[in-house]
Each structure stands twice: as C-alpha cells, then as structure tokens.
Amino acid sequence: MLHIANKSFSSRLLLGSGKFASPGLMQQAIQASGCQLVTLALKRLQLDQPQDDLLSPMRQMNIQLLPNTSGAKTAKEAIFAAQLARDALQTNWLKLEIHPDPRYLMPDPIETLLAAEQLVKLGFVVLPYCSADPVLCKRLEQAGCAAVMPLGAAIGSNQGLQTRAMLEIIIEQATVPVIIDAGLGAPSHAAAAMELGASAVLVNTAIAASQYPVAMAGAFAQAVNAGRMAYNAGLATAQPHATASSPLTDFLAAL
Template structure:
C-alpha cells in the first residue's frame, strides 16, 4: 500500500495509542458483508489497517459468511477487536464481551482485552442504546476490559463514558451501512474537542472524501466496513480508504487556511511590471 513520504509524515504527530497499545494505521476495518473470504483478506491487506473487528456471536455460531473467518486472518499481524454486534441489552453485551476475550486468547492474543461495545435494540435504524451502553461499559471496565463503545454522536454521553474508564469513544457519522456520510459532524466536532481519549468515527462513511473529512476534523481514527465490503471493487476501495485516512490526518496536522467571504490574490501585488 502507498504510504506518505517520510519527510512529510514525520510532522510532530503523536502515536495512535489505545489502552497502551500503539498502531501505525488509523484505519480499522471489519469482516462482514464481503463477497468472499479471499476478497476480505486482500481488502484488509490493501487498506493497511492493523485492527479488524469481528462479530463474536456470528463467528461463534458459524453464521453464513463467517465460516472459517477466524482462521482466515493472520492474528499475529492483525489486532482483533471483538464486537458485541447483535446484542440488544447490556446483559447480553457483557456476556458476549467475555466470550470475545476468550476467543482472542484461543487465537493467540493472550493479552487482548479489547471489546467494541455495541448495544443495539433498534432493528430499523440500528441506533445504539445510550443507557444500556453506559451500564455495560461500567461493568466491563470493572472486569478489566479495554472498552471501545459505539455511540450516537452525543457529547455528554461521550464524556460519561470517558469518565467511566472507556479507552475510546466511537460516535457514528450516520446509521450503520447507510453511506450517508457525516450527518452528525457538528456533534462529532464537539466530542473531538472535549475528549481526553481517542475518538474513532464509526459507521456511515461511504466514500474516501468523507473519510478524509472526518480525519481533517481531528478524529483519531476511523472504522469502515460496509463502504469497503460492498463496493464494486472492495480491494481498490480499501486502498482508497487507507490513503484517505492518511491524507485527512496530514491535512489536520498541516492546518487549513481560514475560509473567507472574499477573494485574496495568490500572487503578490508588489514588484509588478508597469505596462
């Protein structure tokens, strides 16, 4: 995968660290909805990501499309992010998180205590339950999990989750798989400005331009699945999303010019030739 020139990327960027573990890539991807395991493998490689989320319940039950998934990824190179997808209550999510930690251990990641926390009782819009998410997060933190909660773009909830000990917050840009982009940009910006933990924009991104915009806003990372897996060419889209993530981060560090209501000449007005 193409990477940024070292002389440029060496700008004083802080490492991307979650719960004491540092990653080079700021893009996370998923494992669902790909046309085949082979396309999934190639897409993960093309994206340059180092964190891949896995739906614990679907892998455990060998749901259609998930047979052999756990064995298809080199977990020596990719950090597993077990998720509690399909859980409608805090109690369900806590049980599935425990299964996810055991699954990571069985696949060789003995020290992996990460969990992407999803509590989603809404079948139509797949919006996360804020109360159930906070309840589950508080319990899982007590049990030693590094909790990455998926939430609506609610700045107050994000702060409560940070205070509860979560290691990131993951606000949605728009509903899961909708491809609507950053419909919650204003609230995400508030979360970024007030967060003392990494902010990972998760769900709704449909195009690389939207990925870049999220990173330009100051997000620490992105999680993108549907936009890659359901693209006409998932492998090419995975590479595009990886590059967009890098470009957006570099743009954020560079500092854009202020927007003005009037034009400003790009050429100096001094030393002009008289004609």
C-alpha cells in the same frame, strides 16, 4: 501513531470484516488497507453447518482482533456477549455496541454507558460505538473506556459526516482517541473526518460492498493518511469573502 490503551498502531483505519463476498476477498482488503485493527462478531453456532476457518489466516496477519457485541439489545446482553467474545478470541479488547432498533441501528446511550461501566470493571478494553453526543462521550471516557466511537451516520448508510458539528465538539473535548464509526461511504468522508482531528475511522460497508473492495480499501487508506496529514499541517481558515492569491496591482490600468 494511534495509541489505544497499551497498544500503538501505525494505521488509523480500522476495518469491519462483515459483508465481504468471501473470506479471501476480506483478507486481501485488510492487506490493501494496511489496517491493524479488524472487528469481528459473534453468533450462535449452526450445528448443521461447518465452522468457518476465519481466524487462522487473520492470526497470521499480525492484526488486533476486535470482537463486537452486535446483536445485544441491553447492557446485560452486551456483557454476556463480551464474556463469550473474550473467551472465543482470548482478548479483552471489545467494541461495545448495543442497538435495539433494527431499522436505524442507533446505539442505546443509556445501556451503552451502563455496560461500559461494568465491562471496564471486568477488565475489558472498551471501545464503545455511540451516538455523536459530546456529553455521552465524556461520560464514557470518565467510565474508563479506551476510546469512543461516535457515529458519522447510521450504520451502513454511506451518508458521511451527518453529525459533523457534534463530532467537532467531541474531538475538542476528548482525552481518549475518537474513532469515527459508521456511515462513512466514501474515502472523502474518511478524509474529512481525519481533517476534523479524529484519531481514526472505522469503515466496513463502503469497502466490502464496493465493486472492487481491495481497490477501495487502498483508496480509504490513502484518504485517511491524507486527512491526517492535512490536520497535522493545519487547515486554512474558511473566510466569508474572497482573498486574493495574486497581487491586485493596477499594472493593466493603462490599457
């Protein structure tokens, strides 16, 4: 079980709800993935457009909704967005993300830490999206964050675990769940993250932008489970030389 704050989840796959071709397809993918934590975003209402009925079906799926602060460029903006999200969804759970640079969407570590400290004091369950920086992750943990969400690669890049060495340190040191977020482009990336000992992974683009998102959601679910099982089983140690799996006796020497 994955334990975050006061809740437990049987699935270690978190799903982002963006980029799906339709709300119906997103709901099917959520069901196929078995995930129990789904991220949402916030935007200014377009008065000349009808409101989406996004939430009613999601409320029936018994999932924890996790609003994010995407679009915030500073701690001040993120705190404002967090308060809006809390009121809109009536939840104090929050995926904190602050990325001022639109090209690479790298999280701002200083603003993220500042915002996290304030949001924890305001009673939020804070899950910060952050750089794969072991020092920063420790500081976020010490600030009271319920988990840390270091990136594997840039958001939506599908490049996999580019930060692998740093993730290993973060996982080794963490006393809160480590959720690898961003950049996981294939189920094998998710499995690799789980084999490292990540508590969970968050995937969006790789599922939503695939040709068959529902099938891909199922594939990621299996990969996450396989990776976790492998981690629990204990991976064999990599060796610099061959080690025989069969006996190397001289029974053919007489030929």
